[in-house]
Amino acid sequence: MPEHEPLSRDRVLQAAVGLADEGGVAAVTMRAVAERLGVKPMSLYHHVPHKEAILDGIVDAVFADIELPLDEPDWRAALRHRAHSARTVLGRHSWAIALMESRTHPGPATLHHHDAVLGILSRAGFPYALAGHAYSLLDSYVYGFALTEAALPFAPQDVEIAVGDYLAAFPVGAYPHLAEFAAQHVLQPGYSYGSEFDYGLELILDTLAARLSGAAGP
Template identity: 50%
Template sequence: MQQRTPLSRASIVQAAAAAADSGGLTGVSMRRVGRELGVEAMSLYHHIANKDELLDALVDWVFAQIELPTPEDSWRAGMVRRAASARAVLTAHPWALGLIESRANPGPALLTHHDAVIGCLRRGGFSVMLASHAFSAIDAYVYGFALTEQSLPFDPSASESAGDFANEFMPLIEQYPHLAELVTTLTSGRDYVFTDEFSYGLDVILDELERRLTAAPT
């Protein structure tokens, strides 16, 4: 008879993430997670007090997946590393974005994450206030981009999908010349992939932060 792996807080949270991936947050319950692990829901309460604690732990799980700046990174390299990883995690787990914005009990992974981002900026010469502004602006961009990717009516990572959608969309926008010009320019004779916009937009933000950092009084 195969021996069952002992339950742990980590295994429960991992199972909850798998349940959310397959059915969204509405599919996350103590009973559902118990089924994922092959145990009765009551067994989970030895490790997780209730569903609220499980959701808080899921937030911490999300932040634990995001790659952090290293001490060797320049501030810009660190921000690119972390922003790209955050976007990848949020895209892979569409339920995560709404969840991390709705919880008010930060765990150790979230706190470590925030401390590492702020530390990278401070090592790069950012004042406390400029670091705060930078963190806010970058997060707003990353979260907004990830939300847009999830909401688009075509596959944002495939040029063919964007082109097919543009062909269907064009008859509706012919009377809007600037919009039609944009769509035609983006999709005619080139492989337009929406996800490529991420790096360009991030560079715009980082360029302005670099300008402000350089212009700040010493």
């Protein structure tokens, strides 16, 4: 950013997101944000009162990045799109996974996001109790999958090497089911752990559709 650009809340939050992307939430301190912006720490307090306000703001920024296809009439397509977008955004900002539902002062983008998802479910005919179950299930799945992806100790393209190294470290026959699983599934051409996301998501959407049909009655 140009040096003459005045300090603002948006600039503070952009700097904080950059720090979190590089070093996790622990890297986000008032001093570190100030250093990133080339200002004194006290200057930040004109725009954010404390670190918790920064965390509120950067979580809100993550929610703002998740796409919500509000014009999509098919609730399954809308929730599928939202789930894929959330996974992509959390892949860029894995530090946010543990913070997404932790804020006691959620921002406008966060509240809009939750309201919009509930609106998609409500317009599809979900009673609010079932909508709550659906929302909780979807978020648990998306956040959990994103967390697993972020924690994998190898790059997706290196899965064959990684699995081979794991199995080679143990005596032949020590873990026969793992070995067979790897041979029959993981090491097959075209395998990608990321594709498991689609399978699980469709399973959830199928189940929700069945529950919605049952809730509608005869």
